[in-house]
Amino acid sequence: MSTHIYDLVIVGGGINGCGIARDAAGRGLNVLLVEQDDLASATSSWSSKLIHGGLRYLEQYEFRLVRESLQEREVLLKIAPHIIEPLEFILPHEGSMRPAWLLRLGLFLYDHIGGKTSLPGSRGVTFPDRQYSAGLKPSLRRGFLYSDARVDDSRLTVLNALSAREHGAEVRTRTRVTAGKRAAGLWQIKLCNVDSSEVDTVSARGVVNAAGPWVKSFLDDSVHVPIRATVKLVKGSHIVVPRVHDGQHAYILQNDDKRVAFIIPFEEKFSLIGTTDVNVASVDKGHQISKEEITYLLRAANRFLAKPLVESDVAWTYTGVRPLYDDGAANPSEITRDYVLKTDHQDGKLPLLSIFGGKITTYRRLAEHALDELRPYYPQLSGSWTAGEALPGGDMDSMRDTVSDMLKKHASLPIDYLTSLVRRHGSLTGKVLKGVRSMADLGELFGAGAALLSEREIDYCIREEWARMPDDILWRRTKCGLHMDAAEQARAAEFIQSRVAILRKST
Numbered sequence: 001m002s003t004h005i006y007d008l009v010i011v012g013g014g015i016n017g018c019g020i021a022r023d024a025a026g027r028g029l030n031v032l033l034v035e036q037d038d039l040a041s042a043t044s045s046w047s048s049k050l051i052h053g054g055l056r057y058l059e060q061y062e063f064r065l066v067r068e069s070l071q072e073r074e075v076l077l078k079i080a081p082h083i084i085e086p087l088e089f090i091l092p093h094e095g096s097m098r099p100a101w102l103l104r105l106g107l108f109l110y111d112h113i114g115g116k117t118s119l120p121g122s123r124g125v126t127f128p129d130r131q132y133s134a135g136l137k138p139s140l141r142r143g144f145l146y147s148d149a150r151v152d153d154s155r156l157t158v159l160n161a162l163s164a165r166e167h168g169a170e171v172r173t174r175t176r177v178t179a180g181k182r183a184a185g186l187w188q189i190k191l192c193n194v195d196s197s198e199v200d201t202v203s204a205r206g207v208v209n210a211a212g213p214w215v216k217s218f219l220d221d222s223v224h225v226p227i228r229a230t231v232k233l234v235k236g237s238h239i240v241v242p243r244v245h246d247g248q249h250a251y252i253l254q255n256d257d258k259r260v261a262f263i264i265p266f267e268e269k270f271s272l273i274g275t276t277d278v279n280v281a282s283v284d285k286g287h288q289i290s291k292e293e294i295t296y297l298l299r300a301a302n303r304f305l306a307k308p309l310v311e312s313d314v315a316w317t318y319t320g321v322r323p324l325y326d327d328g329a330a331n332p333s334e335i336t337r338d339y340v341l342k343t344d345h346q347d348g349k350l351p352l353l354s355i356f357g358g359k360i361t362t363y364r365r366l367a368e369h370a371l372d373e374l375r376p377y378y379p380q381l382s383g384s385w386t387a388g389e390a391l392p393g394g395d396m397d398s399m400r401d402t403v404s405d406m407l408k409k410h411a412s413l414p415i416d417y418l419t420s421l422v423r424r425h426g427s428l429t430g431k432v433l434k435g436v437r438s439m440a441d442l443g444e445l446f447g448a449g450a451a452l453l454s455e456r457e458i459d460y461c462i463r464e465e466w467a468r469m470p471d472d473i474l475w476r477r478t479k480c481g482l483h484m485d486a487a488e489q490a491r492a493a494e495f496i497q498s499r500v501a502i503l504r505k506s507t
């Protein structure tokens, strides 16, 4: 048992746990973040990857959520410009859909409700303009254009953990919190390393339950604290197909069940189509896309696409479970996407703060609200700061300048490769490539082209970013897995495992 006393133990290394760890550590708290698998291994890597206000939430009168999300879009574009970028959306429109006046009103609100924005406002477009109707059926004659942003969700999570560590937090991945109780004036938290089965107990003055879809089971089964709130588990799936349209914009498509689907350019050669809303009884039931969901997404896209997609076009799928706050809505699409924080304490001490709901987009504000809730227990807390400090790698002027700077330093490396590295690591690319003069210095290479994964980057992700398993690198620190064939994936996986084995022997 460790004798060290943490101010705060945070359970869960998704976006919310990592965001709170960053904020709390930067305000002077001594923080331990514990994740049972990899950072962002659950819902935080299975999102639609949008930093958005959520146009459709206006229909549900979620004005607070939309306002906060749009304000956050501005903040996040500034603090993480390497992994978050503006994205134009086209909303095709015809008579059978929501009336044009309603869409115009919604978009007017969307343009203004968040206050000043750096992104262009919405406008109507007509489709003789092929730029904005690429890939669509020629019968579609008009639509609307508006702005939002896209994010690399798993990297956003890792960058928050990196920043938390820079501010003094300790981060333990592949470690499960198995139990916790208040005893002798402190929280006693039991941890189990999932690889070695070693157990440890740590003490803390407070606990944050950021276990995402496991928020309620953690309360019921691990700490036995009854809280009057429930989580609604809603599965959402995406399919990835070869790119369906030229151009950098995304489509938002109105489906005939009143839901919307997105088609988003993804990883240069692909399109990401999502998503679904399916109630599930447990997290285990939410890991895999069903045949019905694939059919649903193909149909939603094909209502608009000139060249219909078929099931064999699907190159990859992913599925996650939304941990939504149960507000009583029966339709899973109508359950609030806003977050709710619940705090339990013992005689005004030893808080346990649990997080229900939330979005990637609002994680930073959620963290600020969490620290407001915790303030009575930690009078030493300093003020909010995370809006003003770039996330690791985000302190760069522009993508173009950073890539050309890298090109000057590493002239023999292909520009496409340098660009994809800068998209992942921003200004930290120099650290990844320290001492690299030629391709040979990158070590063994896996995959090809812009999706090249090098021994050098693998070592960096293991050393600096907690990567321990092949999927951590192939699908979360990078998306290189998507561009590799099965043999390339297998070779990369074998290499990653051998590197981690060496690391384990040496520690």
Ligand SMILES: Cc1cc2nc3c(=O)[nH]c(=O)nc-3n(C[C@H](O)[C@H](O)[C@H](O)COP(=O)(O)OP(=O)(O)OC[C@H]3O[C@@H](n4cnc5c(N)ncnc54)[C@H](O)[C@@H]3O)c2cc1C
Pocket (backbone or CB within 6 Å): 011, 012, 013, 014, 015, 016, 017, 034, 035, 036, 037, 038, 039, 040, 041, 042, 043, 044, 045, 046, 047, 048, 049, 050, 051, 052, 175, 176, 177, 178, 210, 211, 212, 213, 214, 218, 222, 234, 235, 236, 237, 275, 276, 320, 321, 322, 323, 355, 357, 358, 359, 360, 361, 362
């Ligand atoms: C299909 C879909 C699309 C979405 N699209 C968007 C979008 O475009 N934009 C947006 O803003 N939001 C989107 N979201 C919402 C967003 O992804 C989630 O709200 C967010 O990722 C939740 O983060 P979290 O940290 O609460 O949970 P998670 O990411 O699930 O993290 C919880 C972590 O806790 C860990 N954990 C659990 N129990 C323990 C334990 N006992 N010990 C240690 N660790 C534990 C888990 O392993 C997990 O990593 C989407 C969600 C889904 C499912």
